[in-house]
Amino acid sequence: MKKIILLFQLVCFSVTSQIVKTKTIDEGGSGPYKAIAATEKSLPDFTVYRPDNIKSAVESEGKLPVMVFGNGACADTSISHENLLSEVASNGYIVIAIGALKMENSPEWESTEAKLLIKAMDWIEDQAKNKNSDYYKNVDINNIASGGQSCGGAQVMATANDSRIKTYLMFNSGMGNMSMAGANSESKKSLHGPILYIVGGEEDIATNNALLDYERINHVPVAFANMLEGDHGGTFDEKFGGTFTRVALNWLDWQLKGKKKNASVF
Numbered sequence: 001m002k003k004i005i006l007l008f009q010l011v012c013f014s015v016t017s018q019i020v021k022t023k024t025i026d027e028g029g030s031g032p033y034k035a036i037a038a039t040e041k042s043l044p045d046f047t048v049y050r051p052d053n054i055k056s057a058v059e060s061e062g063k064l065p066v067m068v069f070g071n072g073a074c075a076d077t078s079i080s081h082e083n084l085l086s087e088v089a090s091n092g093y094i095v096i097a098i099g100a101l102k103m104e105n106s107p108e109w110e111s112t113e114a115k116l117l118i119k120a121m122d123w124i125e126d127q128a129k130n131k132n133s134d135y136y137k138n139v140d141i142n143n144i145a146s147g148g149q150s151c152g153g154a155q156v157m158a159t160a161n162d163s164r165i166k167t168y169l170m171f172n173s174g175m176g177n178m179s180m181a182g183a184n185s186e187s188k189k190s191l192h193g194p195i196l197y198i199v200g201g202e203e204d205i206a207t208n209n210a211l212l213d214y215e216r217i218n219h220v221p222v223a224f225a226n227m228l229e230g231d232h233g234g235t236f237d238e239k240f241g242g243t244f245t246r247v248a249l250n251w252l253d254w255q256l257k258g259k260k261k262n263a264s265v266f
Contacts, residue, residue: 018042018134021101025082029090030240033057037086039101043123046116047078047101049089054138061092063140065256068120069097070152072172074181075109077102080233081149084241084248091249092257094139096120098152114158114182117146121164143256145169147248150206150232157183161190167255168195169248172232176209188213194221196251196266198244200230223251223266 021039028034033051040048050064051057057064069085071078078085078097085095098116099109121144127135146165148156153173158181160168174197177185195217197210207226214224225247227234235242247265254262 018132020044023082023101023103025086026239028052029087031087031090031092032060033090033092035086035089037082037101042127043096043120045076045098045100046120046123047082047085047097047099049082049085049093049095049097051089051092054134057092058138061257063138064092064094065140065143065145065252066094066096066121066124067145067147067169067252068117069095069146070112070114070117070148070155070181071098072150072152073109074111074113074151074155075099076112077109079105081236081241083239084236084245087240087245088249088252091253093252094124094135096124098155112155114155117148117155117159118162121162125164140256142166145252145256147171149173149234149236151181153206154181154183157181157187157190160187161192163192165193167193167251169251170195170197170210170213171236171244171248172199172204172206172230172234173197174199174206174208174210174213176212178209185216188217189219191217191220194223194255196223196225196248198225198234198247199227200232200234201226201228203229203231204234205232225266 023037077099127133128139147169149171153170199207235244253259
């Protein structure tokens, strides 16, 4: 079994600070902008993964694209996915995941509703206009991705019609002929941007449904990436999120940052 070492950081802030708690994962990631996971005062039931120094990232990248994220089991914690989400943030993204920041793993969790992905987008839009926010004029609200793992992918589908979403990422997820989290096989009709499926081979219970989606979607571009021995957990528990992260970043950089050379990966 792989052993992952996480570096935790609890910081005290003044009462006027937006951030009330932070955590550092995988030493801040391997990207050019060391990332933190944060609890925002105005969004306590979510975790924001972001470059620690947003100003520095924006100076190099321009405004940062956004990904909202639904968790496996539709759980109210992203701790199982934090390696990948932090790594994405370290490459110049703002990631907003459903569920309050957890400093360490625990078996307790509650189910969440898909509409929280909408709440995340509403919040970052408001922050981008708030002169007192770290995100003021630093977020590219015209480039938002919606991603989710397993049941979280169904949450993506349930909210797919939101016009702010430019692209979708389905990790170990697919609707096929089933219904889940307010989505069903008809939800694919609401897609209005390119979608990527990343699954984990025959042992991944989502693979067959993802393949059905891939075969049926014909009104938007669709890509399918299959890690043959990834299983349903993929590489989320590996340092920096492993191969799943690398595939996702190639997609995000292509779709949200205009890096057209990444198209060759798909």
